[in-house]
Amino acid sequence: xxYNEKELQAxxxxxxxxxxxxxxxxxxxxxxxxxxxVKLVVNFLxxxxxxxxxxxHLEQPPRQHCMIERTVDLEDDQEVFYFKSLxxxxxxLEPERVSDQLPVTWTRSEPSWNLFESQTQYSSLCLQPIGAxxxxxxxxxKEEPSGFSISFTEEPDRKYYFECSSEEQCQEWIDxxxxxxxxxxxxxxIFYRNEIQKMTGKDPLxxxxxxEEARFQLNPH
Amino acid sequence: xxxxxxxxxxxxLKGLATMKLHRKPVLSYxxxxxxxxxxxxxxxxxxxxxxxxxxxxxxILRGNLLYYLENxxxxxxxGLILLDNCQVEPRDSTTEPYAFAILASARxxxxxxxxxxxxxxxxxxxLRALVRAGWSQLWExxxxxxxxxxRVCQEAGVEPQAPPQEDRFLxxxxxxxxxSFQELHQRFGEEIQALARSRATKKxxxxxxxx
Numbered sequence: 001x002x003y004n005e006k007e008l009q010a011x012x013x014x015x016x017x018x019x020x021x022x023x024x025x026x027x028x029x030x031x032x033x034x035x036x037x038v039k040l041v042v043n044f045l046x047x048x049x050x051x052x053x054x055x056x057h058l059e060q061p062p063r064q065h066c067m068i069e070r071t072v073d074l075e076d077d078q079e080v081f082y083f084k085s086l087x088x089x090x091x092x093l094e095p096e097r098v099s100d101q102l103p104v105t106w107t108r109s110e111p112s113w114n115l116f117e118s119q120t121q122y123s124s125l126c127l128q129p130i131g132a133x134x135x136x137x138x139x140x141x142k143e144e145p146s147g148f149s150i151s152f153t154e155e156p157d158r159k160y161y162f163e164c165s166s167e168e169q170c171q172e173w174i175d176x177x178x179x180x181x182x183x184x185x186x187x188x189x190i191f192y193r194n195e196i197q198k199m200t201g202k203d204p205l206x207x208x209x210x211x212e213e214a215r216f217q218l219n220p221h
Numbered sequence: 222x223x224x225x226x227x228x229x230x231x232x233x234l235k236g237l238a239t240m241k242l243h244r245k246p247v248l249s250y251x252x253x254x255x256x257x258x259x260x261x262x263x264x265x266x267x268x269x270x271x272x273x274x275x276x277x278x279x280x281i282l283r284g285n286l287l288y289y290l291e292n293x294x295x296x297x298x299x300g301l302i303l304l305d306n307c308q309v310e311p312r313d314s315t316t317e318p319y320a321f322a323i324l325a326s327a328r329x330x331x332x333x334x335x336x337x338x339x340x341x342x343x344x345x346x347x348l349r350a351l352v353r354a355g356w357s358q359l360w361e362x363x364x365x366x367x368x369x370x371x372r373v374c375q376e377a378g379v380e381p382q383a384p385p386q387e388d389r390f391l392x393x394x395x396x397x398x399x400x401s402f403q404e405l406h407q408r409f410g411e412e413i414q415a416l417a418r419s420r421a422t423k424k425x426x427x428x429x430x431x432x
Binding site for chain 1: 239240241242243244245246247248249250252253257258260261284285286297298299300301302303305306325326331332353356357359360362363366367369370373374377379382384385386
């Protein structure tokens with residue numbers, strides 16, 4: 001299924017309804033909770049690596065290309081790729097940090113290294129989310145303690161888990177995520193419209209000239 | 222830490238760790254629950270990216286997402302267009318009289334989708350639907366309505382209710398609206414029982430939610 005990634009990325013850079021660092025676990029075998037920067041924009045939930053918050057402050061272009069051998073234990077290709085890029089960048093911009101940070105061995109070997117050749121590439125990597133979830137036809141449930149899960153109608157047992165820092169934060173997220181769904185907004189609009197019409201005898205959508213629109217009718221099949 | 226030579230040239234960064242748009246939620250939204258028809262669907266001609274000719278595609282608009290399929294009956298779409306921050310406008314075409322374009326996130330490297338309808342009526346219908354499809358537009362429509370509802374409730378001395386969580390609540394038959402709460406309650410009850418019977422064979426525990 002094709003889509004233009006730039007459109008989705010552009011969306012992820014818009015001001016968020018809500019954003020926070022939260023623990024997240026995806027429904028994949030053996031996955032663990034990872035801290036992510038989670039950002040709600042329209043009906044999409046984006047999640048970013050948290051160390052990118054640091055990287056966003058680094059603005060100098062790479063000064064020279066260099067190769068590094070360092071050993072790190074990583075989960076999958078995407079992580080490996082990302083981490084290598086991160087090391088390369090940091091080695092150019094903050095070399096004294098690199099030697100302290102990385103103690104372990106690469107579990108995957110790769111013959112070539114990719115380097116940042118321009119400021120734009122570096123910025124794109126920094127500002128790019130790891131992933132995006134469309135918040136439609138989903139169920140958002142409270143999970144004890146102070147967490148919640150998102151699951152989708154077709155596979156209710158496959159859950160994305162989130163761990164908040166407090167009950168309050170948790171409830172705020174649950175409410176915000178439910179309100180973010182386009183279908184929820186549509187149902188709300190239909191509900192308010194009908195209730196207002198019942199109580200006042202007037203259709204509130206008439207003033208907008210859209211009272212006949214199919215998408216705001218009760219039950220178009 | 223071993224450092225290599227500084228004059229090494231490496232290929233331009235290809236395939237930057239790509240963002241993962243989880244497929245299942247997107248497909249699930251397209252297929253719907255059967256409770257609601259799409260906002261608009263029909264044939265549109267789409268100009269290919271590599272191939273400059275127009276291809277006939279089946280387009281389905283749901284919410285702020287525009288899906289396109291090779292064939293109407295396909296389960297999996299060919300592609301998806303996000304309609305937030307889009308400009309939709311008619312355009313001139315040498316071959317198509319009812320041509321229009323969707324400019325998606327134009328400033329940030331989004332695409333220009335070149336489309337054409339097969340009639341004036343279709344063109345007008347699609348333009349109208351697409352221009353209003355953004356999430357923010359719906360939000361802006363919803364806010365004053367919500368405020369109006371609170372006000373009207375206050376004036377009537379009635380406690381405002383929260384809008385329904387689940388779609389099923391609004392699956393009322395299209396016959397006249399119930400005239401009393403009793404009737405509404407009765408009708409819901411019958412619907413719930415019908416649902417319960419039809420789902421008796423499936424593992425559905427969430428029916429208990431609104432018991």
